[in-house]
Amino acid sequence: MRPQPALARNAGELVLALLEQRQPAVAGSVLTDLDPDIRLQLRSSGCLQRTSVRQSIQIVDEAGTAAVDLQWLDAHQRYGLFDAADGWVIPDPEEITLYRLDTAWWLAWLTAELDLVxxxxxxxxVADHAWDLGDFRVSRKQVVPLLFARRLRAPDVRAQFATALARRAGRSGGVILTSTRRVIETLKLPGAHCLMPVAESLTADAARFRLDAALIQGLYLGQPPDAAPMPVLDLSPDGMTLTIHGDVLHFRGAVQRAIVKQLVEAHRSGKRLRTGAVLAKAGSSADSLVKAFSGSPHWPTLSRHLRQEQGCCWFEP
Structure with missing residues (x-):
């Protein structure tokens, strides 16, 4: 199936986020929280493949958040869990379904989008992580190899990628696009390669996910682009409007604005914050970010650009 020539901006951003996971998978519950149009496009495009079913789910009770294993119930022909108060609870099958991003689809999309020869x-x-897609035309008379790599933050991936490039006799140099948003400046690769994050190679179109071929050509040739790219992350002076890759999010509540402001300032200085400290400083009584933003229509979009790990939180737009 030939991929669509263009994706919605939000859909493309989610694809990039999936590519940075070790296993580029997403649960149906996450898709359910997306804008219906985005969800429909992802499913109809063929980029997601149904793979399996989650064996556990997160529940929130008086004791906090906990993972509970699901059991196969022959009587219902579905997975479920037992709750002391409610008896057997049967989750929506769609919400516990796991989907994997079809990397072949993504590579075909890149090939068509950049009109590679x-x-x-x-x-x-590198197995499941780096590919040579063909040749990209940087000028009327010059074409160069175009490669794509994902998860270049991972030391093992970087090492394998560097080894693979060193062995490419007669086909060195060219453009390397990567789903990794902030490429490590100290990353040294053999050959004359120009490394570009996909997120920094997009057009300024806030509605569509499109690669700017002229921008990529200019960066490769050392020429300044005609127009500055759209800021990745921007917060209005009053703290009420946050823009992430063209997504405009409005926050009216003082607590939510205070949380967003802390995260933006930390992102600009390259820091990670303790989630508990962020909530306390913002004056929130919630014990998690998802609860602090409960009821906000922008949480699904905001959460796609947030990372939480070992009690810390940070923006990764």
Missing amino acids: NAGRPIEL
């Missing part, structure tokens, strides 16, 4: 079947350089 000499592009047959992608050549895998």
